[in-house]
Amino acid sequence: MTAETKVRARRKAFRPDEILDAALEEFTRHGYAGTRLDDVAARAGVTKGTIYVYFPSKELLFHAVIRKFQHPLLNDVHQFIDISKSSAIEFLRAFLRFIYEDMQTSRERREVLRLMIAEAERFPGLAEDYHREVIAPALETLREVIRQGIERGEIRRSAALEFPEIVIAPAALMHLWLLVFSNRLPMDADRYMEAHLDLLLHGLAQPEA
Amino acid sequence: MTAETKVRARRKAFRPDEILDAALEEFTRHGYAGTRLDDVAARAGVTKGTIYVYFPSKELLFHAVIRKFQHPLLNDVHQFIDISKSSAIEFLRAFLRFIYEDMQTSRERREVLRLMIAEAERFPGLAEDYHREVIAPALETLREVIRQGIERGEIRRSAALEFPEIVIAPAALMHLWLLVFSNRLPMDADRYMEAHLDLLLHGLAQPEA
Amino acid sequence: MTAETKVRARRKAFRPDEILDAALEEFTRHGYAGTRLDDVAARAGVTKGTIYVYFPSKELLFHAVIRKFQHPLLNDVHQFIDISKSSAIEFLRAFLRFIYEDMQTSRERREVLRLMIAEAERFPGLAEDYHREVIAPALETLREVIRQGIERGEIRRSAALEFPEIVIAPAALMHLWLLVFSNRLPMDADRYMEAHLDLLLHGLAQPEA
Amino acid sequence: MTAETKVRARRKAFRPDEILDAALEEFTRHGYAGTRLDDVAARAGVTKGTIYVYFPSKELLFHAVIRKFQHPLLNDVHQFIDISKSSAIEFLRAFLRFIYEDMQTSRERREVLRLMIAEAERFPGLAEDYHREVIAPALETLREVIRQGIERGEIRRSAALEFPEIVIAPAALMHLWLLVFSNRLPMDADRYMEAHLDLLLHGLAQPEA
DNA sequence: TATGAATGAGCTTTCATTCAT
DNA sequence: GATGAATGAAAGCTCATTCAT
Numbered sequence: 002m003t004a005e006t007k008v009r010a011r012r013k014a015f016r017p018d019e020i021l022d023a024a025l026e027e028f029t030r031h032g033y034a035g036t037r038l039d040d041v042a043a044r045a046g047v048t049k050g051t052i053y054v055y056f057p058s059k060e061l062l063f064h065a066v067i068r069k070f071q072h073p074l075l076n077d078v079h080q081f082i083d084i085s086k087s088s089a090i091e092f093l094r095a096f097l098r099f100i101y102e103d104m105q106t107s108r109e110r111r112e113v114l115r116l117m118i119a120e121a122e123r124f125p126g127l128a129e130d131y132h133r134e135v136i137a138p139a140l141e142t143l144r145e146v147i148r149q150g151i152e153r154g155e156i157r158r159s160a161a162l163e164f165p166e167i168v169i170a171p172a173a174l175m176h177l178w179l180l181v182f183s184n185r186l187p188m189d190a191d192r193y194m195e196a197h198l199d200l201l202l203h204g205l206a207q208p209e210a
Numbered sequence: 211m212t213a214e215t216k217v218r219a220r221r222k223a224f225r226p227d228e229i230l231d232a233a234l235e236e237f238t239r240h241g242y243a244g245t246r247l248d249d250v251a252a253r254a255g256v257t258k259g260t261i262y263v264y265f266p267s268k269e270l271l272f273h274a275v276i277r278k279f280q281h282p283l284l285n286d287v288h289q290f291i292d293i294s295k296s297s298a299i300e301f302l303r304a305f306l307r308f309i310y311e312d313m314q315t316s317r318e319r320r321e322v323l324r325l326m327i328a329e330a331e332r333f334p335g336l337a338e339d340y341h342r343e344v345i346a347p348a349l350e351t352l353r354e355v356i357r358q359g360i361e362r363g364e365i366r367r368s369a370a371l372e373f374p375e376i377v378i379a380p381a382a383l384m385h386l387w388l389l390v391f392s393n394r395l396p397m398d399a400d401r402y403m404e405a406h407l408d409l410l411l412h413g414l415a416q417p418e419a
Numbered sequence: 420m421t422a423e424t425k426v427r428a429r430r431k432a433f434r435p436d437e438i439l440d441a442a443l444e445e446f447t448r449h450g451y452a453g454t455r456l457d458d459v460a461a462r463a464g465v466t467k468g469t470i471y472v473y474f475p476s477k478e479l480l481f482h483a484v485i486r487k488f489q490h491p492l493l494n495d496v497h498q499f500i501d502i503s504k505s506s507a508i509e510f511l512r513a514f515l516r517f518i519y520e521d522m523q524t525s526r527e528r529r530e531v532l533r534l535m536i537a538e539a540e541r542f543p544g545l546a547e548d549y550h551r552e553v554i555a556p557a558l559e560t561l562r563e564v565i566r567q568g569i570e571r572g573e574i575r576r577s578a579a580l581e582f583p584e585i586v587i588a589p590a591a592l593m594h595l596w597l598l599v600f601s602n603r604l605p606m607d608a609d610r611y612m613e614a615h616l617d618l619l620l621h622g623l624a625q626p627e628a
Numbered sequence: 629m630t631a632e633t634k635v636r637a638r639r640k641a642f643r644p645d646e647i648l649d650a651a652l653e654e655f656t657r658h659g660y661a662g663t664r665l666d667d668v669a670a671r672a673g674v675t676k677g678t679i680y681v682y683f684p685s686k687e688l689l690f691h692a693v694i695r696k697f698q699h700p701l702l703n704d705v706h707q708f709i710d711i712s713k714s715s716a717i718e719f720l721r722a723f724l725r726f727i728y729e730d731m732q733t734s735r736e737r738r739e740v741l742r743l744m745i746a747e748a749e750r751f752p753g754l755a756e757d758y759h760r761e762v763i764a765p766a767l768e769t770l771r772e773v774i775r776q777g778i779e780r781g782e783i784r785r786s787a788a789l790e791f792p793e794i795v796i797a798p799a800a801l802m803h804l805w806l807l808v809f810s811n812r813l814p815m816d817a818d819r820y821m822e823a824h825l826d827l828l829l830h831g832l833a834q835p836e837a
Numbered sequence: 838t839a840t841g842a843a844t845g846a847g848c849t850t851t852c853a854t855t856c857a858t
Numbered sequence: 859g860a861t862g863a864a865t866g867a868a869a870g871c872t873c874a875t876t877c878a879t
Contacts, residue, residue, distance in 0.1 A: 038875090049840090049841075050841060118324060118386065119327065119329075121391075128394070129394065156416060160404065161414060166387075170382070171379040174376075181340075183330075200368060205356075247848085450659050466862060469861075476853080536745045541657075541658070577826055577830075578819065584801060613787065618788055623777075623828055664868085666870095677873085
């Protein structure tokens, strides 16, 4: 087996992946209906026929794209943050910082979200998958942190346990902001995050003296 | 002028509106590219050619739909709530209740948001209009309330003044939730709102004794 | 009857003519199939419906246009040139000059010819009319001049009597030239005409000494 | 490689040509705007989509048709006629005979001329190409013959050198005649040509004794 | 496995024609 | 007579899908 043969073999083995990468790009730029398989093929460096070798239809290609790119958000959060060694509030701070950073770096995650919102009506199954794989685990982790904070007396007992989404809502909103206005209406992400943390912890109201 | 004549005249005057209503429905169900003018026409009870009497192209029809349905959120908020007669916190509560109610009743507003997110990449101008017409005024009102609350000593001085979006973020997230999961993952809206208000006002953290 | 009423009445009376003028312009610019009745109407200053008040279909409008603008070429030639008072060759010279001048001034005649050539296949009847009304009379006049010239000994006996079209062919070719190249490939019309006359009278061949 | 394979391969190679042949036929029958790509496809034995595999638009198909069928007129004239071995007048006679014969046999050339006249206004570039590729070379050859004839004393010095188009004008007119009246107004082509030659050489005028 | 020519259903758009006013 | 809203048949063009190679 020559070196060149190896290269070709490796390329071949990854061909479906290259198609999925190209397809994500095109689907997020033009939506499901607006995407042309010709363009996906061109971007992947293959011909249209080749797509059909790996994916039986445009719709199933779309499903495969979503499946590939909907990574669980918090796979590795526990290796960065050890909840037993820090206060719940320190953990929360680290957790939010992690989310804000991921949000700004991972275009993929942003774009999959856009696809979910845009196409949920047509592909309801996808939204359910997304909830199960991405959203529910993140909320569960958050809930766990809050629970521990309450037990330790660091966090007051409130409905945050029931609705942890309220805790990360400002982060989600910024996510959306980036999707819709991309770079056109800039916003200072760091100060936004600090404001979020501050309000989250101490609330708006003037504490009674 | 016969009775039939009147009916016809009235229909004629409303024709463009009927087309826009039908178009909103189809665009939100299938996205811009996925919408067929045949279906818009059928839904509006006219023929395809009639659409072109009023709108020169599919794209301009889409623009007109957005323009028609992107109502300013808070046009009438001031007639419901008189800020001078109530405390800033009472006002805020009323303000949020207004938003949550509107969100649950106004499918139109929800769907325009979906279109903004889905198509912003293709129609960047629309996103800017939306920001100017819908988002900025709402944030400005909110900022004004917070400012008055601070002056009166009811609201503590914080970065909420700089980022009022953080204050309504949980409402926006629920909005999104309804878009993506519609009725499939139910959520108790009233308790969600109460949790939002409670956290917003008092924060997560256990107040220092 | 006020002055204004009169103007309106006169306008009304000429409405069909205004439509025909506009239609000639549009048909010659875009051909039969390429012409839109909307454009004809706009040019005539009426609405599309009005065309149908006077002409039952696009095809019959086209026929009417041709009929209106296919003027016999030589209606008045005899009032300009009195054959009895001049030699046949002088007459011929005047006759050709008349044709060249008319050709350069009358855009209408040129454009009707273009329509004949372009649309003859689809409207064979029109070509026959054109021949009868425009071409045959001109050739007949020419033939008569030649006949008289032969009788008087000014013109030699030749097949020109049978094919008078050969005598004016260079003029016809210039006509075509103007149609196809309009102003893009200029040509000195006066010297062309002189060359035509010279060759026509004396031929190419070197006379035997 | 089976027999069927070969047939298919050969068909494939010729497909664009088959489409151009069909398109010429349809364009000359119905003009540019009046031609339907459906009909071109049907005539070529393919489907509409196939046309777009080879030609990106109706307009570019039209250009390709013109380009394919606007053969230079006199490519091979020199192999038929050797100017050095014959008198200029003999050459001229042969040259004209060649043109008349070609005109009667080559429907293609006639039809391309019709398209030029009909569509020159809309596609001015085509007219210029046509002049350069078809008309100018023919006129140049003719001019050369005349020049040699003058040098040898066979042809008298005249403006024919400046306007060789006058020499072939009667042939061009017959060309037009065939286009407009096709077979409806018959004409004896051979006698017409003889008359043309006779007049061309000796002129109309009675030679002074 | 990979190709790309070919398909044909379906899209947006146009426009001659109609008809109530 | 004049209008112009409405029609609907058909046009040019697109593109997901197929299939022989």
